[in-house]
Amino acid sequence: MANRDGKHGNGALARLRGAGKSYGALRALDGIDLELRGGELLALLGPNGAGKTTAIGLLLGLVRADAGDVELFGMDPQRIEARRHIGVMLQDAQLPATLQVGELIRLAASYYPAPRSVAESAELAGVVDLLKRPYGKLSGGQQRRVQFALALCGRPRLLFLDEPTVGMDIEARQKLWAAIRHLVAEGNSVVLTTHYLEEAEALADRVCVMARGKVISEGSVEALRARIALKRVWCSTRLSLADVAAWPEVAEARIDGDRLCLSTEHVELLVRRLLAQDASLSQLEVRAAGLAEAFTELTRDDNIALQEAA
Ligand SMILES: Nc1ncnc2c1ncn2[C@@H]1O[C@H](COP(=O)(O)OP(=O)(O)OP(=O)(O)O)[C@@H](O)[C@H]1O
Numbered sequence: 001m002a003n004r005d006g007k008h009g010n011g012a013l014a015r016l017r018g019a020g021k022s023y024g025a026l027r028a029l030d031g032i033d034l035e036l037r038g039g040e041l042l043a044l045l046g047p048n049g050a051g052k053t054t055a056i057g058l059l060l061g062l063v064r065a066d067a068g069d070v071e072l073f074g075m076d077p078q079r080i081e082a083r084r085h086i087g088v089m090l091q092d093a094q095l096p097a098t099l100q101v102g103e104l105i106r107l108a109a110s111y112y113p114a115p116r117s118v119a120e121s122a123e124l125a126g127v128v129d130l131l132k133r134p135y136g137k138l139s140g141g142q143q144r145r146v147q148f149a150l151a152l153c154g155r156p157r158l159l160f161l162d163e164p165t166v167g168m169d170i171e172a173r174q175k176l177w178a179a180i181r182h183l184v185a186e187g188n189s190v191v192l193t194t195h196y197l198e199e200a201e202a203l204a205d206r207v208c209v210m211a212r213g214k215v216i217s218e219g220s221v222e223a224l225r226a227r228i229a230l231k232r233v234w235c236s237t238r239l240s241l242a243d244v245a246a247w248p249e250v251a252e253a254r255i256d257g258d259r260l261c262l263s264t265e266h267v268e269l270l271v272r273r274l275l276a277q278d279a280s281l282s283q284l285e286v287r288a289a290g291l292a293e294a295f296t297e298l299t300r301d302d303n304i305a306l307q308e309a310a
């Protein structure tokens with residue numbers, strides 16, 4: 001628990017415990033537990049409407065939980081002492097269009113006790129060449145970079161980035177990733193929501209997969225991928241789908257174009273048997289499930305992995 005000055009015993013900077021939130025009949029968050037530790041980057045991953053933004057809204061004190069506990073630096077997130085140490089980049093940032101980028105950064109920095117200089121913030125966010133430009137005249141990707149500068153200018157210990165690289169081209173995205181890595185290497189913590197698996201893969205220490213208001217998987221990227229131990233085997237064969245589907249080493253069988261697509265945990269056994277029973281077998285291909293497949297598998301409505309996790 002937190003003591004009076006917001007220090008906390010177990011290293012959690014932000015925490016949801018059994019947190020729930022409904023909008024009318026819709027249960028946007030259904031009793032989730034989430035903990036952010038010092039110096040880590042936690043990625044919240046999940047399909048549209050999973051509850052990621054609502055979870056961040058609770059931690060920022062923008063949304064009130066109707067069940068459970070929410071703590072930011074061991075305090076109620078609405079307390080100013082807690083908010084002084086966070087930087088935020090939300091999806092629907094509304095900023096004055098006529099102010100120049102440099103003015104916006106100066107203004108945002110003035111709310112913090114020990115901010116970075118405008119020059120340092122601009123350098124970190126890659127907006128040095130935009131400082132004199134009015135915000136409203138920038139492209140979508142440039143505006144996102146400016147929003148990132150505003151999020152980091154207060155030298156926050158904890159950054160909330162809600163889909164930070166949406167609308168950015170590949171180069172801008174890579175630069176933002178590098179800046180985020182730099183901030184984490186300095187000891188800061190980041191909570192990031194994303195739809196991009198490669199973003200989670202590139203940045204996250206921990207990934208929390210959400211679906212339908214619940215956390216359905218939590219761990220490292222490797223652990224997430226390992227949750228789906230299946231390999232996929234494709235081949236063109238004269239063996240029938242029904243026959244192959246009945247083999248004990250085949251977890252799932254379907255037709256994919258002109259080939260069979262088989263899922264298995266025992267790939268060597270399966271391939272040996274396929275080749276033994278069909279000497280004319282062709283177009284053989286074996287692939288490990290990628291993170292994208294693991295993710296799809298995890299967030300599918302009635303999936304086996306989910307039942308295993310329960
Ligand atoms: N203010 C609101 N009023 C009513 N429903 C809301 C409100 N905010 C969110 N919701 C609903 O709550 C659910 C969770 O939304 P949330 O924005 O947290 O999801 P998300 O995971 O961030 O989705 P996305 O990836 O699309 O941003 C959705 O079904 C959404 O329609």
